[in-house]
Amino acid sequence: MELPMINTNYHTHTYRCKHGEGDIADYCRAAIDNGIKIIAFTDHTPTPDNWHNEVRMNLDELDGYCANIDQARIDFPELTIIKGLECEYRTEVLDFYRDTLIGEYGIEMLVGAVHFLPYKGGSTGLLGKPIPAEALETYTQIAIDTINSKLFSFFAHPDVFASAYRSWDENAINASRKILSAAQEADTVLEINGYGVLKGEIDTPEGLRWRYPLENFWKLASEYDIEVVVNSDTHYPEKITGGMQECLDIAHKYGLKLADMQARLG
Numbered sequence: 001m002e003l004p005m006i007n008t009n010y011h012t013h014t015y016r017c018k019h020g021e022g023d024i025a026d027y028c029r030a031a032i033d034n035g036i037k038i039i040a041f042t043d044h045t046p047t048p049d050n051w052h053n054e055v056r057m058n059l060d061e062l063d064g065y066c067a068n069i070d071q072a073r074i075d076f077p078e079l080t081i082i083k084g085l086e087c088e089y090r091t092e093v094l095d096f097y098r099d100t101l102i103g104e105y106g107i108e109m110l111v112g113a114v115h116f117l118p119y120k121g122g123s124t125g126l127l128g129k130p131i132p133a134e135a136l137e138t139y140t141q142i143a144i145d146t147i148n149s150k151l152f153s154f155f156a157h158p159d160v161f162a163s164a165y166r167s168w169d170e171n172a173i174n175a176s177r178k179i180l181s182a183a184q185e186a187d188t189v190l191e192i193n194g195y196g197v198l199k200g201e202i203d204t205p206e207g208l209r210w211r212y213p214l215e216n217f218w219k220l221a222s223e224y225d226i227e228v229v230v231n232s233d234t235h236y237p238e239k240i241t242g243g244m245q246e247c248l249d250i251a252h253k254y255g256l257k258l259a260d261m262q263a264r265l266g
């Protein structure tokens with residue numbers, strides 16, 4: 001076993017999101033095998049309106065998700081386990097996040113992320129086909145709203161836009177600066193996300209690179225007073241630390257400050 005480079009992982013999924021495998025206990029065993037001491041479960045939240053239900057758990061699965069986390073705390077006392085969910089900022093479900101997820105279900109940590117954009121009267125994903133500059137502007141605005149809401153313990157893969165907007169041009173630089181400024185203002189932690197490393201490289205005007213993390217984004221981040229967290233965002237127990245070393249290398253390369261998430265979570 002290789003020594004872990006970092007012993008926390010605040011972003012993991014389960015089979016319930018319909019694009020992952022394994023359940024809570026599988027990830028706990030993998031965490032222990034890989035030297036992880038603190039693990040947060042942050043599966044894609046259900047919503048009352050079943051928005052993009054094809055990539056998130058159903059509302060009636062939330063009880064089982066929480067119960068299995070509670071059980072894991074008994075079965076794996078050597079781990080600190082955090083009960084979280086990954087959410088998209090949408091004004092129509094913010095009350096549900098606050099009152100139901102945090103209030104009723106005792107969810108301890110919400111992660112903010114943008115995976116879909118309203119586009120041409122419909123909705124477009126960020127991992128598929130390239131998007132034009134106007135869609136990048138939409139992404140940026142939702143990212144800023146997510147950050148400014150202060151509802152989320154960190155903003156996941158802020159640079160995920162680079163998967164669909166592939167040039168590092170003025171538009172990308174402006175979008176990045178707006179997101180970084182907002183994070184600095186709101187003191188919201190930004191995540192360097194290892195899952196992008198596992199997705200392989202894509203062709204861009206500047207050559208082959210990962211979809212994310214986008215190195216130019218994190219280089220720019222070094223100009224801002226922000227804190228970062230390195231997570232795997234794994235959807236497979238056997239990839240529990242996937243991409244995290246590469247993300248940590250980026251943080252070190254650009255002198256980015258790692259957030260003390262436990263202190264922040266209180």
Ligand SMILES: [Zn+2]
Pocket residue numbers: 013017019044235
């Ligand atoms: Zn996912």
Ligand SMILES: [Zn+2]
Pocket residue numbers: 011013086156233
């Ligand atoms: Zn995720």
